[in-house]
Amino acid sequence: MKVTFQSRRAPRSFMLWLMRVTTARPWLTVGSAIALALLGIGYTAASLEFVTSRNAMAPADAPYMQAYERIRQDFGSLDYLVVVVEPPTLERGKQFVQALTTRLQADTQHVREVIHTLDTSSLEGKKLLYLSPEELRTLQRRLEDAQDLIYDLSDTPGLVPLMSLLNQEISRALVSHLTRGLLESSSSTEPGTASAGTEPAQALDITFLADLFSQMEVALRESGHDAFASPWGSFFLDDDEVFNNEGYLTSKDDRFLFVLVDDRTTSSGFVKHAAALEALRSHIAEVQRDFPDVNAGVTGGDALSNDEMVAVQHDTMLATVIALAGVAVLFIVAFGQIGRPLLVVAMLMIALGWTLGFATLTVGHLNIFSVSFLPMLVGLGIDVGIHLLARYGEERTRQGDFDAALHTAYLVF
Structure with a gap:
C-alpha cells in the first residue's frame, strides 16, 4: 500500500506544482505556450522531411531490398517521369x-x-540477332527469290536499271500468279477433286514499289530534303517487321x-x-x-507518388479542419457554452503545434502513413480538455472559488 501511495503522490504533487506555476502568471503562461507552439510549427515547416518512397517502409536487410540497391548501384536511378x-x-x-x-x-x-x-547505331551489323527464327526464314526465302535482281542491280546500279529489273520481276510474278490461279481453278472443277483444302494464291506484295515511288516523289517535291527512308527494308521484311531506325x-x-x-x-x-x-x-x-x-x-513512379502525396496532404488537412470544427461544435452543444469549448479547442491546437515540433526534433521525418495520424490526434488529444473542463465546471459550481475548483480539478485529474 505504501508503494501505491507514493506512486500516486508524485504525479499529484507535480500537477499541483504545475497548477501553481501556470496560474501565478497566467498571461506569461499563455504567451509562452503560444510562442512555443508557433516555434514548433515554424521548425516543422522548415525541417520536417517527408519520406515518399515506399521502400523506406520495408526492412533494409530484406533480400529483395538488397537486390534492388545492387541494381541501383549498377544501373543508377531508374526513376523518370514517363x-x-x-x-x-x-x-x-x-x-x-x-x-x-x-x-x-x-x-x-x-x-x-x-x-x-x-x-x-550500336545495333548496326547485329540486327539479325533480334529477329525471330520465323522472321529469319522469311528473310532467307525472300533473299533467294530476289537473288537474280540483286546480282543484276549490283552489276548495273542506278534508278533506270532498277525500274527495268522491277518491271521484269513484276511481269514474272504476274505470270506465275495467273498460272497458279488457272491451275487451281481447273483442278477444282475436275470430278473427285476436293477444293475445300486448297489455299488461295498469295497476293502480290507491292509495298516495296509503293515505298520507292514515295521516296521518289519526296525527292522531286523537296529538293533539299535530306531525310531518306530506304525502301529496301520492306522488300525483304513486312512493314511491321522493319527496324525503327x-x-x-x-x-x-x-x-x-x-x-x-x-x-x-x-x-x-x-x-x-x-x-x-x-x-x-x-x-x-x-x-x-x-x-x-x-x-x-x-x-511513372515519381508522378504517381507525387499525386498520391498531394492527395494525402489535401485530404489530411481537410480531415483535420473538419475534426476541429466537429469537436468544437460538439463541445458547444454538450456544454451549452461557446467561450470555454473554443478555449479548449485553442489549447488543442497549441498542443498539436508542440507535438509537431517534438516529432520533428526527435524523428525528423514522416511517411505517407504517419502523416495521416494528425486528424486522429485531434480526437485523442481533446480528451484532456474534456476531463479538465468538465471537472473544473463541476467543482466551480460546488465550491464557487476559482483557485479551489482548479486545485481540485488538477488534483483529481
Whole structure:
C-alpha cells in the first residue's frame, strides 16, 4: 500500500506544482505556450522531411531490398517521369513527341534531361540477332527469290536499271500468279477433286514499289530534303517487321510512344516533384492544342507518388479542419457554452503545434502513413480538455472559488 501511495503522490504533487506555476502568471503562461507552439510549427515547416518512397517502409536487410540497391548501384536511378502518348497514327505520334521534346529541352528550370529516342547505331551489323527464327526464314526465302535482281542491280546500279529489273520481276510474278490461279481453278472443277483444302494464291506484295515511288516523289517535291527512308527494308521484311531506325520509344504494337523526363526537384519536401509535374502537364496541354487528336499523360513512379502525396496532404488537412470544427461544435452543444469549448479547442491546437515540433526534433521525418495520424490526434488529444473542463465546471459550481475548483480539478485529474 505504501508503494501505491507514493506512486500516486508524485504525479499529484507535480500537477499541483504545475497548477501553481501556470496560474501565478497566467498571461506569461499563455504567451509562452503560444510562442512555443508557433516555434514548433515554424521548425516543422522548415525541417520536417517527408519520406515518399515506399521502400523506406520495408526492412533494409530484406533480400529483395538488397537486390534492388545492387541494381541501383549498377544501373543508377531508374526513376523518370514517363509521358505516354497515344496517337491515331505512329507518324502523328512522332510529330507530337518531337514538338513536346523541343519545349521540354528549353525548360531547363524544371527539366534536367529528356529521352525520346535511342541511338540505334550500336545495333548496326547485329540486327539479325533480334529477329525471330520465323522472321529469319522469311528473310532467307525472300533473299533467294530476289537473288537474280540483286546480282543484276549490283552489276548495273542506278534508278533506270532498277525500274527495268522491277518491271521484269513484276511481269514474272504476274505470270506465275495467273498460272497458279488457272491451275487451281481447273483442278477444282475436275470430278473427285476436293477444293475445300486448297489455299488461295498469295497476293502480290507491292509495298516495296509503293515505298520507292514515295521516296521518289519526296525527292522531286523537296529538293533539299535530306531525310531518306530506304525502301529496301520492306522488300525483304513486312512493314511491321522493319527496324525503327529513328529510335523512338514505342510499345510493341506501336500504339503508344514514350518520353522519359528527368526532372529537377525543388526541395526535399512533401511534394518535391510538384513544380516539375505541373510544368510538364502544362507543356503537354500546350502541344495538344496543335495535336487535338493525340492523347497524352504523365505516369511513372515519381508522378504517381507525387499525386498520391498531394492527395494525402489535401485530404489530411481537410480531415483535420473538419475534426476541429466537429469537436468544437460538439463541445458547444454538450456544454451549452461557446467561450470555454473554443478555449479548449485553442489549447488543442497549441498542443498539436508542440507535438509537431517534438516529432520533428526527435524523428525528423514522416511517411505517407504517419502523416495521416494528425486528424486522429485531434480526437485523442481533446480528451484532456474534456476531463479538465468538465471537472473544473463541476467543482466551480460546488465550491464557487476559482483557485479551489482548479486545485481540485488538477488534483483529481
